Structure formats: structure tokens, C-alpha cells
Amino acid sequence: MMKQQLQVMLTLQDEINTVVNENWRAQNFAWYRAIWVESAELLDHYGWKWWKKQQPEMNQVKLELVDIWHFGLSLELQQGSPEKVAATMLGELKVEQRTPGDFRENLESFTLNTLASKQFDLVGFAQLLADVEMSFAELYQRYVGKNVLNRFRQDNGYKDGTYVKNWTGREDNEHLAEIAGQLDASAVDYIDQVYRSLQERYREIALA
Incomplete structure (x- = not known):
């Protein structure tokens, strides 16, 4: 089921990217930069200011994670077809097997890895999902x-x-x-x- 759903999402992302620009793969868009900016917005919704009382806006946090996922899938699709990419991504996305940790620190690590490699940190993203108890389903x-x-x-x-x-x-x-x-x-x-x-x-x- 997980592999099938992953393949569906990759196919949908390929289709919407093609609607926006039919030669999107050749354009080498800075998807990693979009992830970086979305990560900052995500942290704002989660809360980071020690000088005021803040509660995580969990629905908004999850919406931002989904936006990041769009850009992450686009980066992964630079490597090949949805079928091929799904097979290589699957092993790193076992969200249920991860223990929740410090969301803010894990988000910073995820962002740092994405900026350093200009690729999608799948393992780091799976950890963020676990941190907010967001299942793959x-x-x-x-x-x-x-x-x-x-x-x-x-x-x-x-x-x-x-x-x-x-x-x-x-x-x-x-x-x-x-x-x-x-x-x-x-x-x-x-x-x-x-x-x-x-x-x-x-x-x-x-x-x-």
C-alpha cells in the first residue's frame, strides 16, 4: 500500500509540474531553496520565541510539511520516473519506525542537510513526520x-x-x-x- 501511494504522489507531482512548465526537469529549478523558505514558515507555525507563550499550530504545521513534500518529490523526480524513484525512496520513509524527538532541532538539521546537498533529506523529513505524529497515510x-x-x-x-x-x-x-x-x-x-x-x-x- 505504501509503495502504491508513494507512486501515486510522485505521478501527481510530475503531472502538476508539467502543467506549470512542460520542460520542468530541464529547468533545474531551485527546489531546495523552496524547501528552505517553507521550513522557516513551518518553524513560525510551530513556535520558537522564548520571550512569549506559543502553542504549535498543528494543522498549519502539517500543511507546511505537505508543501515541503511537494518540493521534495520534485527533487526526487529529477532522478527518473515515478516508478523508479518510488522504489528507491521507500526504504527511507518508514515513519512508524521512528521515535519522536525535538522537532525544532530536527527541522534545523533537515534544513541544513537540504541546503548543503541541494537534495531532499528523506530521512530527516521522515523524522519530522514522526515528531508531529503524522503517519504516512x-x-x-x-x-x-x-x-x-x-x-x-x-x-x-x-x-x-x-x-x-x-x-x-x-x-x-x-x-x-x-x-x-x-x-x-x-x-x-x-x-x-x-x-x-x-x-x-x-x-x-x-x-x-
């Missing part, structure tokens, strides 16, 4: 939802600025979370179900 559900939303945005004018991100007083991310919570992520047509549900809601606001 939850990563899959959240990633697929966000990927489908990204594709939906592209299909509905995101690039030319005509897409409406706020639907009836709530951002599309909030609608996505609600939709995903009502669907079975293990369903064969889960991806299509999410897209259709987004489409139906977006059509409703267009007609309002």
Missing part, C-alpha cells in the same frame, strides 16, 4: 488533496489571475479540508472525487 491524504487543489486552481485561471480563492467567506483550503474529511482516501477514485467536489462547490459560488 495522513501525509498521503493531505498531499493528494492539496495537489488536486493546485491542479484545480490551474484549470480555473490561477496563472492569469482570474481564479477566485475565497469562496463564500472561506479560502479554498478550508473547503478542501472539509471535503477531504468526508471522503475515503483509500477509494480507487479518491482523486477524482476530490476534484469533482471542488468543482461542484466552485460552480455554486460562480452561480451565486
